[in-house]
Amino acid sequence: MESRVVDLRREPGSRVLTAAFYEVKGLQPGERLVLLTAEEPSLIAQSLDLQLQHRLAWTAVREESGWRVEIRHRADVAPKDLVDLLTRDHQRLDGLFARALQLVNGNELAGASPLIREFASGLRRHVEAENDLLAIRLPLPRDPAGVDPLSIMLREHEEILGQLALIESCYEDGAPESGEVAAFMAILSGTLAKHEYREENNLFPLWEALLAREAGEARDELLARVEKMLKG
Ligand SMILES: [Fe+2]
Ligand SMILES: [Fe+2]
Structure with missing residues (x-):
């Protein structure tokens, strides 16, 4: 694969991040970009990744005259x-949802319909993987008051599936109204954003810690099962 090489070694320190962002912001799956930097680039790479909603994967190697950072789209890396x-599955679902909402807001309800269907089946598979596979395979302690991360996740899933069904119900009689669909989508959008944030920060690290205690083979097998379930 051909890589575009951008030499930032003579760029003043205060400008390196801005210059790198300009180069990397349009990076698409299948593309590869090499940045040459004078300083150790970890902070720059992390900052770029954060600004681009975690779309990047990178490796950095020391070279005689500085550092060579190879950047790829995250979708190209396992x-x-x-x-x-x-x-990543959260981000994929969020992307589908955002595209569907854009069409609904533009009164293109027929165009939004296949995206909403794809989003709905992806979201149901995601919930299934979390509820029926991970919650059982990586059991976490539950609090009687239901304020532990696992109980919160299970409760929010019920809420999310209920809100999803409301959106789908708008399409059932064949004549959806954009105002109504958009209103239900706005509700789900807020619920989902909070839910994903809580999972990513409170629950997933606990699952990851449990998984880290297992043998490599068992870990890989579980990851493969989750991946298969998410893909459907
Ligand atoms: Fe979830
Ligand atoms: Fe999730």
């Missing part, structure tokens, strides 16, 4: 762990 796999 997920590195369970958190990465689930977080």
Whole structure:
């Protein structure tokens, strides 16, 4: 694969991040970009990744005259762990949802319909993987008051599936109204954003810690099962 090489070694320190962002922001799956930097590039790469909603995967190697950072789209690189796999699926679902909402807001309800169907089946598979596979395979302690991360996840899934069914019900009689669909989508959008944030920060690290205690083979097998379930 051909790589575009951008030499930032003579760029003043204060400008390196901005210059790198300009080069990397349009990176698409299948593309590869090499940045040459004078300083150790970890902070720059992390910062770029954060600004681009975690779309990047990179490796950095020391060279005689500085550092060589090879950047690829995250979609081109196998997920590195369970958190990465689930977080990527959140992002994929969020992307589908955002595109569907854009069409609904533009009153293109027929155009939004296949995206909503794809989103709905992806979301149901995601919930199934979390509820029926991971919650059982990586059991976490439950609190009687239901305030532990697992209980919160299970409760929010019920809520999310209920809100999803409301969106789908708008399409059932064949004449959806964009205002109504958009209103239900706005509700789900808020619920989902909070839910994903809580999972990624409170629950997934606990699952990852449990998984880290297992043998490599068992870990890989579980990751493969989750990946298969998410893909459907
Ligand atoms: Fe979830
Ligand atoms: Fe999730």
